[in-house]
Amino acid sequence: xxxxxxxxxxxxxxxxxxxxxxxxxxxxxxxxxxxxxxxxxxxxxxxxxxxxxxxxxxxxxxxxxxxxxxxxxxxxxxxxxxxxxxxxxxx
Amino acid sequence: xxxxxxxxxxxxxxxxxxxxxxxxxxxxxxxxxxxxxxxxxxxxxxxxxxxxxxxxxxxxxxxxxxxxxxxxxxxxxxxxxxxxxxxxxxxxxxxxxxxxxxxxxxxxxxxxxxxxxxxxxxxxxxxxxxxxxxxxxxxxxxxxxxxxxxxxxxxxxxxxxxxxxxxxxxxxxxxxxxxxxxxxxxxxxxxxxxxxxxxxxxxxxxxxxxxxxxxxxxxxxxxxxxxxxxxxxxxxxxxxxxxx
Numbered sequence: 001x002x003x004x005x006x007x008x009x010x011x012x013x014x015x016x017x018x019x020x021x022x023x024x025x026x027x028x029x030x031x032x033x034x035x036x037x038x039x040x041x042x043x044x045x046x047x048x049x050x051x052x053x054x055x056x057x058x059x060x061x062x063x064x065x066x067x068x069x070x071x072x073x074x075x076x077x078x079x080x081x082x083x084x085x086x087x088x089x090x091x
Numbered sequence: 092x093x094x095x096x097x098x099x100x101x102x103x104x105x106x107x108x109x110x111x112x113x114x115x116x117x118x119x120x121x122x123x124x125x126x127x128x129x130x131x132x133x134x135x136x137x138x139x140x141x142x143x144x145x146x147x148x149x150x151x152x153x154x155x156x157x158x159x160x161x162x163x164x165x166x167x168x169x170x171x172x173x174x175x176x177x178x179x180x181x182x183x184x185x186x187x188x189x190x191x192x193x194x195x196x197x198x199x200x201x202x203x204x205x206x207x208x209x210x211x212x213x214x215x216x217x218x219x220x221x222x223x224x225x226x227x228x229x230x231x232x233x234x235x236x237x238x239x240x241x242x243x244x245x246x247x248x249x250x251x252x253x254x255x256x257x258x259x260x261x262x263x264x265x266x267x268x269x270x271x272x273x274x275x276x277x278x279x280x281x282x283x284x285x286x287x288x289x290x291x292x293x294x295x296x297x298x299x300x301x302x303x304x305x306x307x308x309x310x311x312x313x314x315x316x317x318x319x320x321x322x323x324x325x326x327x328x329x330x331x332x333x334x335x
Contacts, residue, residue: 036267036318044263049255070255073248077255 041081049074096280100204100273121208124200128189132182157185161320168321169328176327179219183212184320191272191312195305203315204272206265213265216323224330234333264322271315275308 053070057063104117139154147155161181165173173180187203194201202208224232236253237246282304285297 036271036314037263037322040263040267040270041259044266045256045259048259048262052255052258073251074255074259077252077259080252081256081259 038082038085041085042078045078045081046071046074049077096277096284099200099276099280102205120200121202121205124190124193124202125208128193128202129186131193132185132189136185157181164317164321165324168324170332172331173324173327180320180323180327183216183323184316187212187268187319188313188316191316192309194272194276195309195312201272201276203268204276206269209265209269210261212319213261216264216326217261220323220326220330223327224333227331228333232330232333235329260326264319268315268319271311275304275311279304279308 049070049072050067052074053067056066056070060066102119102121104119105123106118108115109117135150136154139151142148142151144151158181161184162177165177165180169176190202190208193199194204224235228234236250236257238249238253241249279301282297282301286294286301289297
């Protein structure tokens with residue numbers, strides 16, 4: 001390998017190793033990953049919200065109310081999760 | 092016994108019963124397959140890293156390819172600041188991938204098709220990422236829950252929503268892996284059962300489905316390990332580069 005050849009290869013390798021200023025969250029290769037991500041995010045936020053409501057209800061003894069409120073807050077959180085990842089994808 | 096499609100997820104004890112106080116910590120088939128996959132990862136990468144020849148042989152090529160694959164994934168999703176966490180994400184990815192792939196061997200056991208395994212991994216990542224966030228940003232990490240440009244009246248509601256969506260991360264991370272693996276393996280067993288019950292005349296259609304499903308399952312096994320690792324990177328990115 002001549003010295004010139006080596007220099008160009010070194011340059012290419014250095015370019016590759018250069019840290020990127022703004023990390024891109026989604027690349028085209030991981031689009032299918034995002035699809036999987038969104039489907040469960042919607043559900044899991046609802047589940048977590050309901051569990052939090054259930055625990056708080058047991059603490060404060062306000063049986064049906066907090067679980068109802070937190071269920072709907074969980075639904076909102078789930079929708080926001082999906083909207084957020086959709087926005088990230090479009091960027 | 093074998094006709095039940097859920098039978099493959101049975102956890103049973105291998106060897107003597109070991110008890111730690113009230114807790115049963117006996118060696119099960121699940122532990123066996125975890126040990127097998129971690130040993131396989133260790134052996135393959137030790138062999139791959141041993142030679143360091145300029146022209147790699149197959150096993151070294153495998154090790155180098157997976158190294159550059161994970162390294163590229165981390166720098167793409169979490170930036171250069173996440174480089175110190177490479178070893179953690181790499182071992183996580185390899186462990187999940189090998190568990191999934193060993194599950195594809197007939198008569199083997201899929202560790203990741205149990206929610207407690209995936210949830211343990213996910214809650215560990217969640218706690219680690221939270222601690223990293225607090226170490227890097229101090230109390231400023233709480234700004235993650237307060238998006239900028241929200242009217243002050245809506246703020247309490249938004250903060251509650253953000254906290255719920257933050258807490259839902261380990262759940263969604265673990266449920267995705269577990270559900271995909273369990274559903275896929277159940278489906279394969281169900282179609283396998285169809286082949287037997289329909290016999291030599293009608294059994295060809297479900298058999299062809301089975302073949303296609305096996306291919307799909309191998310794809311899913313890889314993809315879910317990839318998604319698991321990439322989401323860890325994304326959460327790490329949130330903790331390291333705090334922005335909205």
